[in-house]
Amino acid sequence: MFTVILLFLFAGLAEIGGGYLIWLWLREDKSAYLGLIGGIALALYGVIATFHSFPSFGRVYAAYGGVFIILSVLWGWGIDKKMPDTYDWIGAFICLIGVSVMLKKDMVENHSCHKIEPPRTSFRTTSDIREPIIRMSRSPSGVLLILMIESPVFRALKFSHQ
Numbered sequence: 001m002f003t004v005i006l007l008f009l010f011a012g013l014a015e016i017g018g019g020y021l022i023w024l025w026l027r028e029d030k031s032a033y034l035g036l037i038g039g040i041a042l043a044l045y046g047v048i049a050t051f052h053s054f055p056s057f058g059r060v061y062a063a064y065g066g067v068f069i070i071l072s073v074l075w076g077w078g079i080d081k082k083m084p085d086t087y088d089w090i091g092a093f094i095c096l097i098g099v100s101v102m103l104k105k106d107m108v109e110n111h112s113c114h115k116i117e118p119p120r121t122s123f124r125t126t127s128d129i130r131e132p133i134i135r136m137s138r139s140p141s142g143v144l145l146i147l148m149i150e151s152p153v154f155r156a157l158k159f160s161h162q
Contacts, residue, residue, distance in 0.1 A: 004052065004103060008064055011048040012071035018042035020079065059102065066099035 021038030024030040054060045070092045076082045084092075
């Protein structure tokens, strides 16, 4: 877990720092060398993300997105000297909760969400839809997915395509 946090911090510093250097170059008429260094830092940010052990690109970037928001608030406070307001802190705290949920390894008992299954071309019956969802129902996201599938909107969409 320490390595994950460290990689997120390095990625955040590379992305925010690189973007900030390009901002200084283009918006505040600073040296083009700052823009070049910023571009290198942004490229480094892309490389740092590949060191994560997560099974998918999307999960790494989704969890990192929350860290990015928190680091951006801190960057604005520390570098730009713009004191975050109450809403900034509340939003950053909500993002921290989201990142914590995404990084929780034991959320699903058997880690079935990491297994790759071949895609199904069509659903023939309601049980075809519910069967894979029941396995996921042990996690909060699985419960949310069940609620979405049971919604009238989903049912209308499902039956309109048959």
